[in-house]
Amino acid sequence: MAKYTHPMPDIGEGITEAEIVTWQKKVGDMVHEDEEVVDMMTDKATVPLESPVTGRLVAIAGEAGDMVAIGSPIFVIEVEGDVPEDVVEEAVAVEAAPAPAPEPTPEPEEPLPLREGVGDGGSASETSETHPPAPSRAGGGEKVLATPAVRARARDLGIDLAQVKPAEDGRIRHADLDAFISYSGGFSGAGKTRADEQIKVIGLRKRIAENMQAAKRNIPHFTYVEECDVTELERTRAQLNENREAKGQERPKLTMLPLLITAICKALPDFPMINARFDDEARVVTRHGSVHLGMATMTGNGLIVPVIRDAQGKNLFQLANEITRLANAARDGTAKSEELSGSTLTITSLGPLGGVATTPVINRPEVAIIGPNRIVERPMFVTGADGVERIEKRKLMNISISCDHRVVDGYDAAAFVQALKKLIEAPATILAG
Template sequence: MGTHVIKMPDIGEGIAEVELSQWHVKVGDLVVEDQVLADVMTDKAMVDIPSPVHGKVIALGGQPGEVMAVGSVLISIEVEGAGNLKESAAPAPVAAKEPPAAAKVEAAVESKPAAAAAPRPAPVCQGPMVAREADERPLASPAVRKHALDLGIQLRLVRGTGPAGRVLHEDLEAYLAQGQSNASAPATAAYAQRHDEEQIQVIGMRRKIAQRMQDATQRAAHFSYVEEIDVTAIEELRAHLNEKHGASRGKLTLLPFLVRALVVALRDFPQMNARYDDEAQVITRLGAVHVGVATQSDVGLMVPVVRHAEARSLWDSAAEISRLANAARNGKASRDELSGSTITLTSLGALGGIVSTPVLNLPEVAIVGVNKIVERPMVVKGQVVIRKMMNLSSSFDHRVVDGMDAALFIQAIRGLIEQPATLFVE
């Protein structure tokens, strides 16, 4: 028997250290080649570290939340024979696994976040159960943990069918389905007192998001501006284009139209398409429009970038938004795809409410927030008619952007959306 010592691999792009986000194995586990051992977090992306060998885990090199240098010992595995008696780097990291379908969140105006579901009472009869100690923390993603909490399920009772026994969304549904089939459950169980607590360490992507949000609110002088927009005409145009070209070119959401409106409006308001280096006291205005599209993933909020939006058609923008959103949700977005934006577009989709106050994506100076579309009675030429209305809730860095300029910029977008033909008039 020998020992194979795996070191933290060089993820590239000059990264000297990464954060150990989660172990998928523990001491004593038997592992096979290519099995995921751990998740690590870079500045932007979560990546999986696979095993290069078969063997038994005999030592772990760190704890979740610990920042580890490239080249430091990650894990030690006992292997057959002496051929692997050496230190090595792990194989090239691979993108994190695709989250279950139930956890996916569409990065489009029509999206429906999973949080919209109301909590259900705790099931009292057991579905596919597994015996765990009361203090044992089963493997599960943050989205699965929240789903279990909403369903009233004790996660330690659910048998996980994912890698290394990870509990998936499908496991929760199977547990619930079997639990609900037990007709002997007392009706009063839904009102039983609960005294359980769960402490969740802020690590990995959640830590990065927290740091960026805190930094943005502390450094930038935020102010928000809200305007309602009549989207009846552009929704009619979108429906027409989808009916005529959807089968051959793909379906259009509202987002590509909004990206186009940003591109056109920025021609007259270049100060919005800028980055502010507050340490050097330098504002850089850019001709290229690289639109960040805020996307919810299983590990947290990411902002993949639609590069050179000024050179893209509606369908080109739509295809790129879809590709980037899928890459971000599946943990496969590259560092380049998650950096370099000049202005950000954020949407909560159908759950968008009527007003929001988005936080700037520093060092950008503007972010445009999209709220939900609702039908309301409006007065048009003296007549009360039903129109589709939507608010834009946008934020700006007041150190760089004056209030009047921000208002004029949003009004320019409003004019383009309400008269959609002007989006394509050169």
């Protein structure tokens, strides 16, 4: 029998440590060659680590949420016979290779001692629901008599058995509960009581928390909101989709988002301070000529921001395809590292749940984030071509923008949104070359 110690590999990109997200195997499990053992997360993405040998997992380096330095042991596999020489050489090379450090990074934590006989460590802390002790008669200390079924029903209904009077022999029955319900309307609470639970903040949720905290701590936010009439824009969108279907074209169905992105890209050249990134340490603002648009996407694991590269060079249908592709990749975990970084401006939308107005948090180190809100229908005064003012039902949507006040002045943010509003309310200007 021999033991193979697998070191944390050098993932590159200046990474000096990674976080344990989920153990796919627990100590004592058999592991086959090329079988996944643990998921590790860097600042960029989640990386699965596989075993290069077949054997039994006998030790691991920590629990979910712990950090492991590059080159440090991450798990130990006990194998039959000797460990293949090429596997040993590869492990030694990984452990010996110094982690690149292109820029100053925090010192990694000390390597964690390998733990033998520890469970999988990948699940959140679990709590078992406990039932409260049987209630006593108010003021008397006498125990309430009732069967377990009656107690369970009373607990589900939110009824304190101490307040229920039994009809006979001092024991509360279902009929007594029915009578209490009939004569005590409004007795129950608004909802059911749930057991407390503790969820460890790890992996992507931890990264989101750190990024949001850093953004709010370092960036003086301000938010500007404007109302836009999107009646004509919605009509244009519907016409484009109808034309596509009539001609049998293999083009994606357009949502509002590609039209909004196109309008943003058309407005940005006159407002370069919006499409920018701010390096806090170097005190340098970079105004970008290309629009690499971050698209805040909700996934089962939390908020991820895939990036539409060179959005300004794509037409409506190319944008629609890219939006769908990136959103799917973010949700199923196949998005590449380069597709999740390098954005110069972010758009975030909750669609029908968007609310009247939002105050989105900037995706640092960008200096602005745009949030289209829910479309609502309301009566509006509209002046017709004949100069007569009349009331019409119109579709309205608020556009929110949060900006870094160190870089963007309030006037500039307002002027940009007004330019965006002008484009949105005259869709022909969006489609014009």
